[in-house]
Amino acid sequence: MTMSASDLNINAKLAAVDRLRDKYLATPRDVQFRSYLDRLLQRDERGKLLPKARLFNKAGDARGIAVVEPAGGGKTSLVLHGLKTHPALQPRDAAHQPWVGVRVPSPPTAKSLGLEILKASGYPAVSRRSVTEYDITQKVRDHFKLRGTAVLWIDEAHDLFGAGSKHKVDVSLKIIRNLMQGEDAVSVVLSGIESLWQIASCDAQVTRRYWRLPLADVSPHSDRKALTKVIAGFSDAAGMRPPTDEDLVDRLVHASRNRFGRCIENILAALEAAAMDDADELTINHFAESWGMQEGCGMGQNVFLARHWAKIDLGEAQLNWEGAR
Incomplete structure (x- = not known):
């Protein structure tokens, strides 16, 4: 069976996301660990x-x-x-x-x-x-x-x-x-x-x-620029435009429990959802879709959809996801 142009495009985007998963993202934490190791x-x-x-x-x-x-x-x-x-x-x-x-x-x-x-x-x-x-x-x-x-x-x-x-x-x-x-x-x-x-x-x-x-938690304030850059770079690598929502980073950090590894996993999961849609732009709805699937939560408890998202309790006892170690 011959694949359609749309299927080929989806596969290419999914392959790009897989390559991003294999990529190590260096941060100032690496310098800190290297200093201790030395x-x-x-x-x-x-x-x-x-x-x-x-x-x-x-x-x-x-x-x-x-x-x-x-x-x-x-x-x-x-x-x-x-x-x-x-x-x-x-x-x-x-x-x-x-x-x-x-x-x-x-x-x-x-x-x-x-x-x-x-x-x-x-x-x-x-x-x-x-x-x-x-x-x-x-x-x-x-x-x-x-x-x-x-x-x-x-x-x-x-x-x-x-x-x-x-x-x-x-x-x-x-x-x-x-x-x-x-x-x-x-x-x-x-x-x-x-x-x-x-x-x-x-x-x-x-x-x-x-x-x-x-290792310090991620902050939506001090790490905003770095996370925005990661989202933009990953989106470009997957052949998409980055999202434009002003509060996306704030929602992302909260949804990721202020953990760096989970932030990266959530970005990649959203990109995969966007690739499956053959989307030209990564949107906050893709984050909501992938995060909702992972957490098994309703729309009212979805950090990327709820109006008062900052009030949603994401205590460890409620988690079903171990996340990236």
């Missing part, structure tokens, strides 16, 4: 950063970063991009792995985390029943040394510290702390929601070893 690494005599954890005392203790932000802010993408693009953390060859990243597995135990780290570092499969937490920690240390690993990133770290008894949490903290000690220590980046720091900071060792990096 402080975790050693430098040579000329000041050049090296793929080796910096030790902060005579005992040989490395430090870490706790990147804290509510769900949907974009912290996972931020940390991943920062590690992947850092000049000092580029592998020299296939055997060199300057950084290792894992997401806390299920069930979130110290042993399952250790096995996940081994897997991510290219270690051969290990039987869960045949090893203890101590055995796994030693294997991780040895393999990190072999592969030249300097940074370990643990995403969704709040799941690890928020599950189980205090004893299990202490075991997890002890294992991570062990990896941060000694000649072959690694620096650790933890990322998660606010409860990560609320739980982990109860341990004095955590507050001493980690720098907390809270």
Whole structure:
């Protein structure tokens, strides 16, 4: 069957939106994270950063970063991009792995985390029943040394510290702390929601070893120009004119719970709705359509349609959407 000109145009616009989804959008937050990350690494005599954890005392203790932000802010993408693009953390060859990243597995135990780290570092499969937490920690240390690993990133770290008894949490903290000690220590980046720091900071060792990096919410005032530019740029890339509604950014930020990642997701979802309509212009109605589908709300509770949208309560308990992490 031959496709119509309209179908071809719709497909082209949808393809453009998909390409935008694959695009990383740099912000001042990247500079902030890079500054923290640089402080975790050693430098040579000329000041050049090296793929080796910096030790902060005579005992040989490395430090870490706790990147804290509510769900949907974009912290996972931020940390991943920062590690992947850092000049000092580029592998020299296939055997060199300057950084290792894992997401806390299920069930979130110290042993399952250790096995996940081994897997991510290219270690051969290990039987869960045949090893203890101590055995796994030693294997991780040895393999990190072999592969030249300097940074370990643990995403969704709040799941690890928020599950189980205090004893299990202490075991997890002890294992991570062990990896941060000694000649072959690694620096650790933890990322998660606010409860990560609320739980982990109860341990004095955590507050001493980690720098907390809270990522600020998006503001419709200070970020208006930047968000307007993103909407215009994305619209142009998808072959559409940008919307002209004066209060769109204000509604967008409120609908996105002031989270950067959700703002971007909502813009892309609206563009997809517009592409499906083969529209030449992105409008506030496209935002209303895509956001309404995602939230499952009625017209009266749709932030992009309601007259008194600012009064609509978007408390976390009412959300059905996890959003972009």
